Amino acid sequence: MPTAYVYTQHGGPEHEMFVEVEKPLPGPGEICVAVHAAGVNPADWKRRAGMTRGGALDHPVGLGREVSGTVEALGDGVTGFAPGDEVLAQVADGPRGGFATYALVAASWTAPKPAGVSFTDAAALPIAAATAYDGINQLDLHSGATLLVIGAGGGVGIAACQFAHNRGARVIGVASAAKRELVEAVGAVHVPSGDNAMTDARSLAPNGVDGLFDLVGGTALLGLGTLVDDGSRIVTAADEATAVALGGARVRRERTRSVLEAIVDMVDAGTFSPYVTEVFPLARARHALGLVEAGHAKGKLVLQVA
Ligand SMILES: NC(=O)c1ccc[n+]([C@@H]2O[C@H](COP(=O)([O-])OP(=O)(O)OC[C@H]3O[C@@H](n4cnc5c(N)ncnc54)[C@H](OP(=O)(O)O)[C@@H]3O)[C@@H](O)[C@H]2O)c1
CATH class of the missing domain: 3.40.50.720 (NAD(P)-binding Rossmann-like Domain)
Structure with a gap:
C-alpha cells in the first residue's frame, strides 16, 4: 500500500504521521510521479504550523513540496511526458505532498531529469x-x-x-x-x-x-x-x-518548467550544485524536518523515498 507523511492538524511535529493512501489519480494538467527523492524545506513545517498563506485545506495534508521520480500516469491534457520518464517537479497545490510513495505534480512545473543528474540533487531544485x-x-x-x-x-x-x-x-x-x-x-x-x-x-x-x-x-x-x-x-x-x-x-516566483530546465541543465553541466549535505530514508521524515525547523540547515536536506 502506498504511504504518505502527513500532518493531521495545525500545530507541532506531534501532528505528523505516516498514513496508508490510495495511489492518486492525476487530474487535468497533473502528473502522478513515483517518488524517488523529496527535498525538505521550511515551507513544510510552516505549513503544518499554519504559518503559510493560501486557503484552508482538509486534513490530513501531505508534507513535501518538491520531488524527483518517474512518471507513473498522466492527467488529461498533459503532453510531452510518458510513463517511465525521469522528472523533477514542484508538488501541485493541494492536500497531497511529496514525502510519499506517489505525488501529484503540476505538469507546468515539471521538467525532464537528465540522466547525469542524480534523483537526490534533482529533488532539491524546484523550491x-x-x-x-x-x-x-x-x-x-x-x-x-x-x-x-x-x-x-x-x-x-x-x-x-x-x-x-x-x-x-x-x-x-x-x-x-x-x-x-x-x-x-x-x-x-x-x-x-x-x-x-x-x-x-x-x-x-x-x-x-x-x-x-x-x-x-x-x-x-x-x-x-x-x-x-x-x-x-x-x-x-x-x-x-x-x-x-x-x-x-x-521574491516573485516564476514557477515554470523553463526555470526548472535552466537549473537542472546547470547541474548537468557542473556549473551549479544544490549542495545536498544529508540524505535520510523516508522513515526519518520527522527527524529531517525537525533539523530544518531548528533553523540551521546546511545546504539542502533530502529524503530518499525509493
Ligand atoms: N517564498 C518562497 O517561495 C520561498 C521558497 C523557499 C524558501 N523560502 C523561505 O526562505 C527562507 C530560507 O529558506 P531556506 O530553504 O534557505 O532555509 P534553510 O535551508 O533552513 O536555511 C536557513 C539558513 O539561515 C541561517 N540563519 C539563521 N539565522 C541567521 C542569521 N541571523 N544570520 C545569517 N544566517 C542565519 C541558518 O543557519 P545558520 O544560522 O546556522 O547559518 C540556515 O542556514 C525561509 O524563511 C523559507 O521559508 C521562501
Whole structure:
C-alpha cells in the first residue's frame, strides 16, 4: 500500500504521521510521479504550523513540496511526458505532498531529469534553487556588482550565492561560523552572522552593496539592510514585511518548467550544485524536518523515498 507523511492538524511535529493512501489519480494538467527523492524545506513545517498563506485545506495534508521520480500516469491534457520518464517537479497545490510513495505534480512545473543528474540533487531544485534563481533574476545583477546574502549557508542562500557568482557578481555571504567552508566553496566571502556581521560586511563593502538577498529577515535584515542605499535592491524569501519597510520586495516566483530546465541543465553541466549535505530514508521524515525547523540547515536536506 502506498504511504504518505502527513500532518493531521495545525500545530507541532506531534501532528505528523505516516498514513496508508490510495495511489492518486492525476487530474487535468497533473502528473502522478513515483517518488524517488523529496527535498525538505521550511515551507513544510510552516505549513503544518499554519504559518503559510493560501486557503484552508482538509486534513490530513501531505508534507513535501518538491520531488524527483518517474512518471507513473498522466492527467488529461498533459503532453510531452510518458510513463517511465525521469522528472523533477514542484508538488501541485493541494492536500497531497511529496514525502510519499506517489505525488501529484503540476505538469507546468515539471521538467525532464537528465540522466547525469542524480534523483537526490534533482529533488532539491524546484523550491530552494528555483527561489534563488528567481530572486537573482529579479535583482538583475551585473558583472562586478556586489551582492550580500543573509542566510548564505541554507538551501536558498547557497543557491543564490552560486547564481550571483556565475553572473560575475562579488558575493558576501552572512552565515554562522560552521558554514564558512561551504560559503567559501561557492566563491563567496564569508561574514559570520551575529553582532559583528554589520561591521564585518561594511569593512568588505565600504560604499555599500548593489543588492541584498535575504533568507532570514527580522533584526538581521533590519541591520544589514542599511548597507543598501536603494531599498528597492533588497529581495527576501523570508520576511516580506521588513523588506517592504526598507523599500524592498518579496521574491516573485516564476514557477515554470523553463526555470526548472535552466537549473537542472546547470547541474548537468557542473556549473551549479544544490549542495545536498544529508540524505535520510523516508522513515526519518520527522527527524529531517525537525533539523530544518531548528533553523540551521546546511545546504539542502533530502529524503530518499525509493
Ligand atoms: N517564498 C518562497 O517561495 C520561498 C521558497 C523557499 C524558501 N523560502 C523561505 O526562505 C527562507 C530560507 O529558506 P531556506 O530553504 O534557505 O532555509 P534553510 O535551508 O533552513 O536555511 C536557513 C539558513 O539561515 C541561517 N540563519 C539563521 N539565522 C541567521 C542569521 N541571523 N544570520 C545569517 N544566517 C542565519 C541558518 O543557519 P545558520 O544560522 O546556522 O547559518 C540556515 O542556514 C525561509 O524563511 C523559507 O521559508 C521562501
